[in-house]
């Protein structure tokens with residue numbers, strides 16, 4: 055199905071979002087959020103609300119959790135900084151509740167066997183990314199950009215632009231695959247075609263609203 059997006063050929067570079075696209079990480083993220091809240095005598099947020107708050111990086115997730123809402127105005131900066139440290143310490147533990155979505159391993163194997171170069175560009179802090187990919191058996195990627203690798207994160211296209219420059223691959227030969235509006239906006243700003251998955255996290259909104267080039271229910275549909 056990829057061939058239809060690339061004039062009968064394949065992209066030379068495929069860049070993937072992580073949370074909500076390759077792995078369902080919300081159970082472990084919610085556990086860490088709830089631990090951070092419990093340390094403050096606050097009730098748990100729970101998986102459903104955390105699912106709506108993920109996607110703009112850990113500092114924003116923690117601010118939303120402290121506000122109890124995706125709108126996080128009025129959260130104290132010092133409190134948010136301390137809460138972020140507690141959240142990161144809690145998230146540093148087990149990732150046993152995190153699972154790989156169906157079809158992901160099949161697509162990665164198929165692309166690798168065709169020498170397509172691969173990157174992960176996520177808003178998750180960089181230090182968690184390589185260990186998680188390894189632990190979940192997703193193999194190695196040529197580039198990993200986390201939410202704190204560059205001064206800006208998605209929806210800014212800087213991560214995509216950096217990887218394309220290092221790969222020496224032009225935008226028209228590159229593809230981004232993600233689950234949220236941050237991904238679609240970053241890909242558009244980088245001039246890259248974008249495939250969206252229907253099963254991920256998009257702040258409680260249908261990802262169709264962002265008009266990706268293609269929408270799939272599982273990644274092996276791209277094979």
Ligand SMILES: O=C(O)COP(=O)(O)O
Nearest residue numbers: 073109110111176177178
């Ligand atoms: O917000 C996060 O921490 C993760 O987000 P992403 O992997 O979907 O970019």
Ligand SMILES: [Mg+2]
Nearest residue numbers: 071073074233
């Ligand atoms: Mg995502």
